[in-house]
Amino acid sequence: MKKHDIGIIGMGVMGRNLALNMERNGFSVVGLDVSCEQLRVSEEKFSGKKISVTNALEEFLQLLDTPKKILLMVPAGDPVDTVIGQLQPHLNEGDLIIDGGNSHFKDTDRRGMELDAVGLHFIGAGISGGEEGALWGPSIMPGGRKEGYELVKPILTRIAAQVDDGPCCAYIGPGGAGHYVKMVHNAIEYGIMQLICETYDILKIAFKMKADEVQDIYCTWNDGELNCFLMEVTAAVLGKVDDETNQPVVDVILDQAGQKGTGKWASQNAFDLGVAIPTVNAAVEARILSAFKKERVEASRVLHGPPIQFKEKKEEFIESLRCAMKLTMVTAYAQGFALMREASTEYSFDLQFAEIARIWKGGCIIRARLLDSIREAFKEDHELVNLLISPHFASMVNELQKDLRYAVRTANELGIPCLAFSASLGYIDSYRQERLPANLLQAQRDCFGAHTYRRIDKEGVFHTEWQERMK
Ligand code: 3PG
Numbered sequence: 001m002k003k004h005d006i007g008i009i010g011m012g013v014m015g016r017n018l019a020l021n022m023e024r025n026g027f028s029v030v031g032l033d034v035s036c037e038q039l040r041v042s043e044e045k046f047s048g049k050k051i052s053v054t055n056a057l058e059e060f061l062q063l064l065d066t067p068k069k070i071l072l073m074v075p076a077g078d079p080v081d082t083v084i085g086q087l088q089p090h091l092n093e094g095d096l097i098i099d100g101g102n103s104h105f106k107d108t109d110r111r112g113m114e115l116d117a118v119g120l121h122f123i124g125a126g127i128s129g130g131e132e133g134a135l136w137g138p139s140i141m142p143g144g145r146k147e148g149y150e151l152v153k154p155i156l157t158r159i160a161a162q163v164d165d166g167p168c169c170a171y172i173g174p175g176g177a178g179h180y181v182k183m184v185h186n187a188i189e190y191g192i193m194q195l196i197c198e199t200y201d202i203l204k205i206a207f208k209m210k211a212d213e214v215q216d217i218y219c220t221w222n223d224g225e226l227n228c229f230l231m232e233v234t235a236a237v238l239g240k241v242d243d244e245t246n247q248p249v250v251d252v253i254l255d256q257a258g259q260k261g262t263g264k265w266a267s268q269n270a271f272d273l274g275v276a277i278p279t280v281n282a283a284v285e286a287r288i289l290s291a292f293k294k295e296r297v298e299a300s301r302v303l304h305g306p307p308i309q310f311k312e313k314k315e316e317f318i319e320s321l322r323c324a325m326k327l328t329m330v331t332a333y334a335q336g337f338a339l340m341r342e343a344s345t346e347y348s349f350d351l352q353f354a355e356i357a358r359i360w361k362g363g364c365i366i367r368a369r370l371l372d373s374i375r376e377a378f379k380e381d382h383e384l385v386n387l388l389i390s391p392h393f394a395s396m397v398n399e400l401q402k403d404l405r406y407a408v409r410t411a412n413e414l415g416i417p418c419l420a421f422s423a424s425l426g427y428i429d430s431y432r433q434e435r436l437p438a439n440l441l442q443a444q445r446d447c448f449g450a451h452t453y454r455r456i457d458k459e460g461v462f463h464t465e466w467q468e469r470m471k
Contacts, residue, residue: 003065004028004052006155008073009083011038011053014127015073016045017134018100018159023049025158032060061090067121068095069152076103084111093119096151098142100127102262105143105176105183112144112175121148124175126182128364129161137161139364140169141185141356143178143349161363165375168359173349180343181356184336187266187280189365190259191332192230194283194420199325200234202407203318205416206310211238211248221322226329228368257287266339273342276430277335278423279328286419305415317410323403326370328424330396333374334387335427341385354378388431397428404428 006022008015011033019029019042031046031053033039042053054060061068068091074083080099087097097120099108108124115122122144129138140160142149149171160169172178196218203209203217215238222231240249263284270277289296337353344351357375361367377390387393404425411418430436442453447466455462 002028004030004063005065006030006069006071006152007032007060007064008071009033009060009087010073011035011042012073013131014100014134015071016042017131018071018073018127018138019051020045020049021135021137021159022155023051025155027155027158030054030060030063032057057086057090066092066095067151068092069098069155070096071098071100073100076101076107080107080111084115088115088118088120091120094121096121096123096148098123098125098152099179100125102126102182102186102260103176103179104265105180108143108176108179116145121145121151123148123152124177124179125156126172126178126185128182128185128366130365133161133363133365137168137363139185139359139362139367141172141178141181141359142169143172143174143176143180145174146171160359163358163362165358165361168362168364170352170355170359172356173344173351175347175349177347177349177351180347180349181340181351183262183266183269184340184343185360185364185366186262187277187339188332188336189230190263190266190283190287191279191335191420192228192329192366194286195279195325195328195332195424196230196234197286198411198416198418198421199321199407200238202321202411202414202416202418205308206317206410206414207314211250215239217318221325225369226322226326228329228370229365230368254293255290256293257290259284259287263287269343270339273339273346275335275339275342276427277339278427279332279335279420282419282423286417289419306413308414310410310414312410317406320403320406323400324407324421327396327400327404327428328421329368329370330387330393331424331427333370334393337374337378338386353382353384386431388428397432401425401428 005027007030008019009032011031019031022029028050031042031051034055039053039055046053052063072080072083074080080101080103084097103124112122124143126141127138137160140156142156156169157167160167172181200214203214215235218231218235222235238248238250242249242252245252263280267281267284340351343349354375357371357378361371373392374387377387377392378384384390388397408418408421408425411421445451446453446463450463452461452463
């Protein structure tokens, strides 16, 4: 019986497209799914190709070459543990399981240790690119033991997106490093998406622009320095017209955002590690606020904003907004990389930042022209603590901050919410201060809680009896 190079469990659209991608690149694949519908669609899509599908685990395993390489494309959480539990008794030492879903990196760490203890390899691979990426070349972030990665490296590097600097797949680091980096990727994605949404809102409210007019602006932006997949997608979305109403589809979509959790995980982890990622946090909170639709409708009846009277020159303002968008996008990446730097130390991931920037250049949702300069900044200085202080980005901050201030000021004056824009400006302004008002904060803490403070003029820990002064 002809054995297959790799097996995929979960023949949903991602699993199916990855199978087609592998087959196109010369690998034979066997797919497993228990859903009759998924099997039917898969059989249809796989007709005439070197891909077999089955709903029987035994047959699936028999069809695999050794050491067995099995990619799980099942929902994150319990389903991953369930499938691993079902597979484990049938696997032999040296076989490999790859989790290609959006698992939490701590779950990946745990699973890696459990499987390592019984002689099985385990790789947690972040895969970004959505359905199209899975089919034509995603960005792949594999983590775990390097020996495990080596088994599947020829397949993963072949199916990944290919850019001028090579395949968008590279070994990330031990344990849950791959899923950690994917989580940060998604956090940056949340930030950029929210920033684009805020520019759309400003254009729509300040200039009463229609969807197709905003689309034209984004197309122009996407042709230049702001070129990125998310801008391209947003422009495409704005051009789509609803067949039923003849309105732009975007205008008939309910303004309540969903989220699957990776952005929130990044915020939670950033709090744990003590890293400031305000643009990402603002993006998560903007989604949360959007979900309170009923409350917002009621509040809109009693809480009023300023009148919308915008007298600035349209062309000039739009150019400033473009520059502001560029700078805020940089802050989103800067925060993501700052978070990864801390995580790399905390979890001993030994992350290679220039390489991460490289594999995000193609295939993934946050691919952007900007990543060339980000990669260069880390290539020049691997120890760079924050992108904002690299020579290239520092001059960008110094040059474009006036545009960001103009955009935030305008939004504030018109009462247009801009949580992520404000957070990005606040991040830059806080980060560039030699002194912050935290001296007063320390005094407050010491006053009511005797938490002590340190002084600028001598070593040691001090406490003041403040109450006397309060009389
Ligand atoms: C994904 O990983 O599927 C998305 O990129 C992020 O999903 P969300 O916006 O639903 O959290």
